[in-house]
Amino acid sequence: MMSSRFTAIKESQNRNAIAIQENGRRSDLFGVNVFNEKKMLQYLTKDAFEGLKGAMDSGSKIDRKIADQVAEAIKGWAISMGATHYTHWFQPLTGSTAEKHDAFFDLMPDGTALEKFGGGQLVQQEPDASSFPSGGIRNTFEARGYTAWDPSSPAFIYGTTLCIPTIFVSYTGEALDNKAPLLRALGAVDEAATAVAKYFDKTVTKVNATLGWEQEYFLIDKALAYSRPDIMMTGRTLVGETPAKGQQLDDHYFGVIPSRVLSFMSDLEKECTKLGIPVKTRHNEVAPNQFELAPVFEEANLAIDHNLLLMDVMDKIADKHHFKVLFHEKPFAGINGSGKHNNWSLQTNTGVNLLSPGSTPMKNLQFLTFFINTIKAVNTYEELLRSSIASASNDHRLGANEAPPAIFSIFVGTQLSNVLDELEGVSKGKLSPEEKTELKLNVVGKIPEILMDNTDRNRTSPFAFTGNKFEMRGVGSKTNCAKPMTILNTIVAKQLKDFKKEVDALVDKKNLKKDEAVFNVLREYIKTSKRIRFDGDGYSVEWENEAKRRKLSNNKNTPEALEVLTSKDSIALFESMDVMSEVEVGARQEVDLENYIMHLQIEGRVYNELVYGYILPSALEYQNKLIKNVSGLKEIYGAAHKKFTEGQLTMIEEIAEHVVSIKKMVDAMADARKKANALKDTKKKAKSYCFDVKPYFCEIRSHSDKLEKLMDNTLWPLTKYRELLFIE
Ligand code: ADP
Ligand code: MG
Known part of the structure; x- marks a missing residue:
């Protein structure tokens, strides 16, 4: 079977640029999917517009009546643009963004269908986001979290979803995201x-x-x-x-x-x-x-x-x-x-x-x-x-x-x-x-x-x-x-x-x-x-x-x-x-440390997989090839084989040395991980990952890179740097 490396290379070489139509000026395109001021003026009554604008500029609360009007207007606009769903879009502490989509579509008690989206849905939502890390805030306060509209960042349509930028906070007021503290700092x-x-x-x-x-x-x-x-x-x-x-x-x-x-x-x-x-x-x-x-x-x-x-x-x-x-x-x-x-x-x-x-x-x-x-x-x-x-x-x-x-x-x-x-x-x-x-x-x-x-x-x-x-x-x-x-x-x-x-x-x-x-x-x-x-x-x-x-x-x-x-x-x-607050700061430190630990834990596991699943098997395969070659030459030449097998024998030994070392390192790293995992205190655990586990990564890498240099190119299983970086 051809290794996935060579299949991938072949696939990548057969690609062509996808033609992109440039129709019209970029400035005409700017913000067409955003509920910006231009659209607000178009879709909102004067009162609602002024209420919303005031809140956007001052960061103050929006009263419910205006929220209902704004929701109605945004819904009208979004549906006219082909949106079928809406989501509160937020920034959990793990780094990227999160969203949970709901359809505008709803059924009335009598069974008739309609598109529904009111001020309530615009302003606040309770995502079942209990798996987002909260750095212990939720446990401490047994508080659920909810997302709340941030009117200072305009809603936009991505694909067929209306996205409403929000903050994510607990019912007791603690920020569970990256945006709430940012808004306070601003x-x-x-x-x-x-x-x-x-x-x-x-x-x-x-x-x-x-x-x-x-x-x-x-x-x-x-x-x-x-x-x-x-x-x-x-x-x-x-x-x-x-x-x-x-x-x-x-x-x-x-x-x-x-x-x-x-x-x-x-x-x-x-x-x-x-x-x-x-x-x-x-x-x-x-x-x-x-x-x-x-x-x-x-x-x-x-x-x-x-x-x-x-x-x-x-x-x-x-x-x-x-x-x-x-x-x-x-x-x-x-x-x-x-x-x-x-x-x-x-x-x-x-x-x-x-x-x-x-x-x-x-x-x-x-x-x-x-x-x-x-x-x-x-x-x-x-x-x-x-x-x-x-x-x-x-x-x-x-x-x-x-x-x-x-x-x-x-x-x-x-x-x-x-x-x-x-x-x-x-x-x-x-x-x-x-x-x-x-x-x-x-x-x-x-x-x-x-x-x-x-x-x-x-x-x-x-x-x-x-x-x-x-x-x-x-x-x-x-x-x-x-x-x-x-x-x-x-x-x-x-x-x-x-x-x-x-x-x-x-x-x-x-x-x-x-x-x-x-x-x-x-x-x-x-x-x-x-x-x-x-x-x-x-x-x-x-x-x-x-x-x-x-x-x-x-x-x-x-x-x-x-x-x-x-x-x-x-x-x-x-x-x-x-x-x-002190609790919020502590929570962030905790989440960041947890993130750090998980990151290194995953890398450690992948090293295991790379070494046992890819590097060792191919190194041994190549070594066997060399061994076969040496025994063949021995068969032909008897005691005189040395003249022809010297190089191969050193290579067999070099491979053996790397194989022994890399295996030792990976096993020792797995042990170090186990020890680190047993630590209860997050700070200690993070330090253990940093000082006891991570140093093995470089060593494993160094042996692997030497093997890569030494080995038959066609037997090396992992796509090489030159292939990753220079194929256009
Ligand atoms: P470079 O640093 O690459 O020479 P510039 O000095 O023009 O280029 O700007 C680099 C970046 O700085 C750009 O992304 C630009 O938007 C940003 N920038 C320019 N002025 C400001 C400003 N007043 N506040 C924040 N960012 C700015
Ligand atoms: Mg720069």
């Missing part, structure tokens, strides 16, 4: 940032966090991906020898997009456009078969919904084009992995980007205020921010010299560093008229021109200022951005709140003018948050040593990175900002 940053923005412009009434993500991914032919049990079960290759040609030629980066991929991308972009996801750029990434997609930035909550939706749509469209899309952070050893940069900023309802320098000294002082407060927030809570991107799969990437290290630092560039250095010299207390003029003309006033030519972009920094936004680069490609965005917005909110208190105190008690007070507080912040600023090579050993001296955290694995979540300071932060 509320906190809105309140704190608006109060500070009012120093500079009294007309500001709301500040939105903005997010522009960049999604990296791999596309692998479906048949080839399916031929590898490790890719199917874990999303990555657990073994596999790096091919002779990897990414060292850099010939894939920004290169010509292969035709099958291009047609996948066109199809995907069309679907995204209909769903209101403003996709904009696409290009090849560094590694072979790796690509990136980025949209125009949006309000953070919406951007996150769109990223989650995108990942789902990508899966489906990829399948249609006979691809499997890999979101794993490190699907291939020795080749770059995938991340998801999070570009973040704050924007006022008056349309001003608070992290963008302006044309007047006052606007620049506003910029510096938000810029320096963000630096201070990250300095104080660097470890917490690191925890927000921790996962078993991202552990492969952080610190692997292709993604930023596990150490958080901020890149601001030489020019802004100089500005900060100068501001550090501002006098204490009141400023003389000369000093004020000097500051306005030569320090604050110079910023816009400076940034124009601030082109040095440090790719090794995990948190870089890029002209008018910060870019968080360590986020994993699979990660739900809600996690890092919840933490980032919470810490910035806390920082801005503290800042306002300090400035107000200087104005009230020390009689300083507002701008003097702002300069005074910022000066101190610059001094106290110096350790987080680093413009050098984040991949270098020197930086690792220097960071240690600066007492920055360097948590290289998930169990250690997650510890800080439940520290006294973290809980005080979350509670003071009304983002999460």
Whole structure:
């Protein structure tokens, strides 16, 4: 029987690009499947529209009468678009999204059929979601969970289903999902940032966090991906020898997009456009078969919904084009992995980007205020921010010299560093008229021109200022951005709140003018948050040593990175900002640890399967072939055989050595797993998986990769890297 590897190769070579019709302009297609403002105006009465719009903008509750009207309108629109079902669409703690479909169709007591969907169904639903992990919240409170409509993210139709974005909470109010804490964090940053923005412009009434993500991914032919049990079960290759040609030629980066991929991308972009996801750029990434997609930035909550939706749509469209899309952070050893940069900023309802320098000294002082407060927030809570991107799969990437290290630092560039250095010299207390003029003309006033030519972009920094936004680069490609965005917005909110208190105190008690007070507080912040600023090579050993001296955290694995979540300071932060209670934080830590454990457990089991089911049998088969050859030669040549069998005999021995070692390692790993599984405490269990089980993975892999190199190509059962990565 031909091995599934060769059948898959044959299948993949016979494929052609699917033709995608480009009919009409993308802008005409934008949002056709979304119940957006245009449709609201069309389908809602004026009262209902205003009620809904008010709730969307302020995050307030919607009264039942309006909910009924909105439901009726959405139903009318959805059915006219061919929808037959509706679902509350939510983000369980496990990472992706979940949905439970109900038909609009209903039967009346007299047996007549009709389509039903009222305010009740729109606003709240009780999915039987008891199997979603709740980190012990449900057990503690014996509470059921329900989903509740999030009107700030519009409903959309996907396939024939109307999807209503919702939060998932327990009846006692605890968040069981990733969206509820995010919305609270966005509320906190809105309140704190608006109060500070009012120093500079009294007309500001709301500040939105903005997010522009960049999604990296791999596309692998479906048949080839399916031929590898490790890719199917874990999303990555657990073994596999790096091919002779990897990414060292850099010939894939920004290169010509292969035709099958291009047609996948066109199809995907069309679907995204209909769903209101403003996709904009696409290009090849560094590694072979790796690509990136980025949209125009949006309000953070919406951007996150769109990223989650995108990942789902990508899966489906990829399948249609006979691809499997890999979101794993490190699907291939020795080749770059995938991340998801999070570009973040704050924007006022008056349309001003608070992290963008302006044309007047006052606007620049506003910029510096938000810029320096963000630096201070990250300095104080660097470890917490690191925890927000921790996962078993991202552990492969952080610190692997292709993604930023596990150490958080901020890149601001030489020019802004100089500005900060100068501001550090501002006098204490009141400023003389000369000093004020000097500051306005030569320090604050110079910023816009400076940034124009601030082109040095440090790719090794995990948190870089890029002209008018910060870019968080360590986020994993699979990660739900809600996690890092919840933490980032919470810490910035806390920082801005503290800042306002300090400035107000200087104005009230020390009689300083507002701008003097702002300069005074910022000066101190610059001094106290110096350790987080680093413009050098984040991949270098020197930086690792220097960071240690600066007492920055360097948590290289998930169990250690997650510890800080439940520290006294973290809980005080979350509670003071009304983002999460102690129970909610603990639950998240528990779920993340459980996830980590399960991830490694599955990988361990797949290693077992690979070794016993694939690698050992083929190694022995090849060894037998060699043995047969040697005995044949012996038969012919008798004692003189040595001249011809020397090479084969060494190979037989080499194979034997790898066979013995790999078997030993797999068995020892299974024992280590058993021991870890017996531990009751989740933290201890996660650490045991990290330190007692995981180290075997590399060893097993190393033996397997050596065997792969040594063996008859036709007998190797697992689809090789060059086949996975270079067949187009
Ligand atoms: P690059 O970093 O690749 O050179 P850009 O600087 O144009 O490209 O932007 C990268 C990403 O940053 C894009 O996804 C874009 O949507 C996002 N972005 C731009 N401005 C903002 C902003 N004010 N807030 C959040 N994201 C932004
Ligand atoms: Mg970028």
